[in-house]
Amino acid sequence: MQAIKTTGYTIYFNEDCYGYLQDLLASENYSGIFILADTNTSQYCLPNFLAQVATELPIEIIEIEAGEVNKSIETCIEVWHALTDLGADRKGIIINLGGGVVTDLGGFAASTFKRGMDFINVPTTLLAMVDASVGGKTGVDLGVVKNQVGIINNPIAVLIDTQFLETLPQPEMRSGLAEMLKHGLIADEKYWNNFSDLTGLTTDDLGALIHWSVEIKNTIVAQDPNEKGIRKVLNFGHTMGHAIESQFLNSATPLLHGEAVAIGMVLESYFSMAKGFISKEEYEVIKSAIISIFGTTDFTSNDIESIIALLVHDKKNERGKVQFVLLEGIGKAVINQEVENILII
Ligand code: NAD
Ligand code: ZN
Numbered sequence: 001m002q003a004i005k006t007t008g009y010t011i012y013f014n015e016d017c018y019g020y021l022q023d024l025l026a027s028e029n030y031s032g033i034f035i036l037a038d039t040n041t042s043q044y045c046l047p048n049f050l051a052q053v054a055t056e057l058p059i060e061i062i063e064i065e066a067g068e069v070n071k072s073i074e075t076c077i078e079v080w081h082a083l084t085d086l087g088a089d090r091k092g093i094i095i096n097l098g099g100g101v102v103t104d105l106g107g108f109a110a111s112t113f114k115r116g117m118d119f120i121n122v123p124t125t126l127l128a129m130v131d132a133s134v135g136g137k138t139g140v141d142l143g144v145v146k147n148q149v150g151i152i153n154n155p156i157a158v159l160i161d162t163q164f165l166e167t168l169p170q171p172e173m174r175s176g177l178a179e180m181l182k183h184g185l186i187a188d189e190k191y192w193n194n195f196s197d198l199t200g201l202t203t204d205d206l207g208a209l210i211h212w213s214v215e216i217k218n219t220i221v222a223q224d225p226n227e228k229g230i231r232k233v234l235n236f237g238h239t240m241g242h243a244i245e246s247q248f249l250n251s252a253t254p255l256l257h258g259e260a261v262a263i264g265m266v267l268e269s270y271f272s273m274a275k276g277f278i279s280k281e282e283y284e285v286i287k288s289a290i291i292s293i294f295g296t297t298d299f300t301s302n303d304i305e306s307i308i309a310l311l312v313h314d315k316k317n318e319r320g321k322v323q324f325v326l327l328e329g330i331g332k333a334v335i336n337q338e339v340e341n342i343l344i345i
Helices: 015-027 046-052 073-085 100-115 126-132 162-167 170-187 189-193 203-223 230-235 238-247 257-274 280-294 301-313
Strands: 004-006 009-013 033-038 059-064 093-098 118-123 137-142 145-152 157-160 323-329 332-338
Touching: 004 203, 009 015, 009 203, 015 046, 015 157, 033 046, 033 100, 059 073, 073 100, 073 137, 093 100, 100 118, 100 126, 100 137, 100 145, 118 126, 126 162, 126 170, 126 203, 162 203, 170 189, 170 203, 170 230, 170 257, 170 280, 170 323, 170 332, 189 203, 203 230, 230 323, 230 332, 238 257, 238 323, 257 280, 257 323, 280 323
Parallel strands: 009 157, 033 059, 033 093, 093 118, 118 157
Antiparallel strands: 004 009, 137 145, 323 332
């Protein structure tokens, strides 16, 4: 698969990843390699990754606990200490091997340690491949507030090896699929059409869709790296999605990010229909495609209808002025839209 060149770095796919890495480590005068993994990726991904890296340089492993609760400044401090104890200097390179938690936190730790070290993202979840590892956003949560502290700083490369997905649990796969659907809805109808029927999807097909998704995200980010305008379209489904995610945070069955975003996309498509931006038919197409993928979660179309009904009757929303990204069609998003009038119809 063709590498994707973007502002300041390149995204490599599958076998090309290791050739690039080999050349980089042979040509740059790095003092050491520090691989950041979490408790799962050190078990499932690290052995395969190490088997592909041939270098004379010393390799140190830094492991953090898996899970969003560990995307914190406390964990980042642990990483800074580990780097210090291992004698890291600015000429070292950090390789973030993991999902979005590892790439976000590792990118932030690398960007701040000794005022900045080189880092490479090696995403191992579908969500991190199509979303978190690309675009330069790094950071940590502060208490329950997501991504409160961070910096936009690009890796020197992103290495997407889809083989890592073989050990990824199905709910995590679905979580990543939601962001892929989002890319289709906001920017590319042709891409979206691939998701109408996922039966018989081969690993190669999935690889091609991941590549396409990265191209879509990258094209948007390249136009607006600091999210002053157009990059906000990537937040489609996330305003409602984050609300739903928080609502279920402490429940017995918390929703994964992508599952919440999937519901958020249905709701925000509903708002788009209510504003007259998309037709009822388009809304129904979006809703049924999302439900056909996410139908095995606890959410059904009835639940979605009742969430919409609750929102419609929620008096708190009457004077709320939340800004949404809405759809003007499948493959076309528009930013900075208020929906207060819709909520009181
Ligand atoms: P995650 O990193 O928590 O990974 C999900 C789970 O899968 C974890 O338990 C992890 O240990 C495990 N795992 C990872 N790879 C595996 C593999 N190959 N096999 C088996 N298990 C594996 O979560 P995520 O969904 O990858 O990322 C979510 C995070 O990404 C959030 O913190 C979110 O804010 C962030 N994010 C950032 C951006 C950005 O632009 N920087 C964009 C989207 C999301
Ligand atoms: Zn998201």
